[in-house]
Amino acid sequence: MVRSLEWDDSSCTLQLLDQRLLPAQVEMVTCENYTKVSTAIQNMTVRGAPVIGAAAAFGMALAACQSAQTTTEGLRADLKKAADVLIASRPTAVNLAWAVQRMLKKASVPASTADDLTQLMIAEAKLIAQEDVETNRRMAEFGAALIEDGDTIIHHCNTGSLATVDWGTALGAIRMAHEQGKKIHVLVDETRPRLQGARLTAWELDQYQIPYHIITDNMSGHFLRSGMVKKVFYGADRVAANGDVCNKIGTYMLSLAAKTNGVPVYAVFPTTTVDLNLKSGDLIPIEERDQEEVLGIEVNGQRVTPQGAKAFNPAFDVTPNDLITALVTENGVIYPPFDINLPRAVEDF
Structure with a gap:
């Protein structure tokens, strides 16, 4: 089985298994920014309450990676904008909003630089994804x-x-x-x-x-x-x-x-x-x-x-x-x- 999503540290991108094409084709979609993640959630490239929560968490990580802000205050403002877009992607599944709010809470912790805050966002998204695997196993x-x-x-x-x-x-x-x-x-x-x-x-x-x-x-x-x-x-x-x-x-x-x-x-x-x-x-x-x-x-x-x-x-x-x-x-x-x-x-x- 191909995992439904994978994070690439080297390019700071998110790979999503395109579920619209299954079972005829097994293809991955690359998301370079949070708006593409939002679109993938809306058009059901990725679907299922737990995984869209994890995808949204990585969408927040992408927002941090792509932000041009050089201060932690500026980056937090960009993250709030991304959060609003991601939460609006699909209104019913509560996991999506839960994951985004968890990412915002992590963004509020003290960080010395914008780069440090970005790394915190990436680490938290990875943690949400790993916790999902362990939760599902139980x-x-x-x-x-x-x-x-x-x-x-x-x-x-x-x-x-x-x-x-x-x-x-x-x-x-x-x-x-x-x-x-x-x-x-x-x-x-x-x-x-x-x-x-x-x-x-x-x-x-x-x-x-x-x-x-x-x-x-x-x-x-x-x-x-x-x-x-x-x-x-x-x-x-x-x-x-x-x-x-x-x-x-x-x-x-x-x-x-x-x-x-x-x-x-x-x-x-x-x-x-x-x-x-x-x-x-x-x-x-x-x-x-x-x-x-x-x-x-x-x-x-x-x-x-x-x-x-x-x-x-x-x-x-x-x-x-x-x-x-x-x-x-x-x-x-x-x-x-x-x-x-x-x-x-x-x-x-």
Whole structure:
């Protein structure tokens, strides 16, 4: 597996794996400045809550590297401008804002020169990336313990190495269970309209040699009712203090069908995805993407939608906490009542 991002000290640039081209092509995009990082986050060259947080951290490092300021005060002003641009790149995933705010906090520590402050920015971005790898590994171990030998699992969107710096969240748990020798099978939701499941999760499962079948999103209920599916796993882009989970659009419908059929549902995410300032998922802003992602479907070279058709295209939905069996973080598996146990798991570590 190619890591989703790499920092080059010699040129002070960030390399991002272009996820728009997968699985047909494996190419890296070079970001020389923070505005290019912002664009890469917006156009989904890089996607997945944990990794866009790390990418934004390196975007702040790039802002420091590219700044013409010669004083620490001037450099901090440039970093604040970069922070505003990066935070605005995608509004829903809380990891992005968390990483940028952490970088700003690091920028406030005393530094003798602008060069010294730049080195602090680079070191902090590297630390955020490395912490993500370690966090995901711990999550994978907790999540894998919930998977039994012989399980068939429905997985929504992409939550593997591509969505993180390395390893993954929900797909990381599935990968860990496979590496432990458990015989598992994955039903991969296509995850329309951008097909992160069919393109990215299927590609990752190929790399890991984990058996899978791709299904359309509206097939999940059928397979859940059939008794074939034993677990549902997905990630999160923001989690409210009460355990409501905001994730890729389609997660809510999947969770409803699982609850109706008595199939356990597990959301896997780092504690940096938890927003304790929001009491419920109703307060989470939902990104609305370009309607062309929905309308621009072609079959046999012909556009399938009528000319002039309009579409809604929310990128995320919110799954109420009563549809979720447990939340899996790097600090362990959290069970209801989530409004008590989730803040405790975040604050006590």
